[in-house]
Amino acid sequence: MTISLRCALRSLAVSTLLLGGCALQPQGEDDGKLDALVTTPQLDSRLSDLENSLVQRCMNDAGVLESHDARLDEVGADVTALGSALGALRAEIKNLGSESSAPPADCPTSDVEALENKTLLGRTEWVGFPTIGTYLKARVDSGANTASISARDITEFEREGEDWVRFKLALDENDVVIDDVRDKSIEAEITRRVRIIQASGEESRPVITLLMRLGPIKQNVDFTLNDRSHLDYPVLLGRRFMLDIALIDVAQAYLHERPEYPGGEPSDKAAEDEASDGKDDKEQR
Known part of the structure; x- marks a missing residue:
């Protein structure tokens, strides 16, 4: 204080x-x-x-x-x-x-719906080539990348500044084909080239685009040209073709009807030709 x-x-x-x-x-x-x-x-x-x-x-x-x-x-x-x-x-x-006023996001498509939108293929199928005018047997193989068609007498040439190729189908006497096409010369533009590496060495093959039919599928498909006459099927369909459009059931074969073309047999007689199939060949990529 x-x-x-x-x-x-x-x-x-x-x-x-x-x-x-x-x-x-x-x-x-x-x-x-x-x-x-x-x-x-x-x-x-x-x-x-x-x-x-x-x-x-x-x-x-x-x-x-x-x-x-x-x-x-x-x-x-x-x-x-x-x-x-x-x-x-x-x-x-x-x-x-x-957020509540915004439109709801689309739900992802279910696996079942995705499968329903794809075509089921057997391990072997009939394919048709409208521009060539014939049907051929094809092996469906997801282990291969690019599709391939058996060809011989492959000759490359230039047309109007673009690279083209002329060839014939390489078939043996047992291959099923419309007779008028067996020795027919086919011409197509080369869209690109692929390099193939095998045990025997490396080679470059031309790639062409052909319109192809397989059951409900009808679309342009890229094919490499190489001689497959030593194999059981003149056509090989790889995974590039099947991507997003097809699935394989290896336990079944010829799930789709054979296309019909002038000079060929009707589709209801395809079973006789299917019975002649040999054992699955070992594909050379």
Whole structure:
């Protein structure tokens, strides 16, 4: 406590005692008694007790104020955090509303639907070539990459600045084909070349595009030209042809009817030619 406050308290106490003393003491009594009463040790003790009480109360009040300030800071922090959470919740609700208004994404096609959109093929099938005018037997082999057709007398030439090729079908006497086409010369533009690596060495083969029919499938297919007359099937269909359009069931054969062309046998007589199949050949890629 400051000196001025202490002095003021002492003055207040003295004044009170003096007034009380004047009221209690008769006039004319010795002034020494009043001085003795004012300076008594009891007055100092009471003043000290009052001083301590005031100091303790001030300290308690300061502690309460500090506690209130700390609580206010906590409440302020909670209010700030609550405001941030409320803002985030509003943004999430807004985004949720925009997402609900957007059209739903298409569900992925199921495996069953994907299979239904593909044509099932046997390990061997009849294929037709409308531009050549014949049907041939084909082996379906996912182990091969590019399709291949048996060819001989392959001669490359240039026509109007483009690379072309002339060839004949390389067939043996047992291969089923329309007779008028067996020795027919066929011409086609070379679309690209492929490099074939075999045990006997490396070679480059021309690739042509031919329109082909197989059951419900009718599309242009790339074929490499090479002599397959030593193999059982003059046509090989690889995975490039089957990609996204066909599946193989190796336990079955000739699932689709043989195409019909002028000079050939009707499709209902194909079973006789199918019965002549030998054992599966080991394809040379």
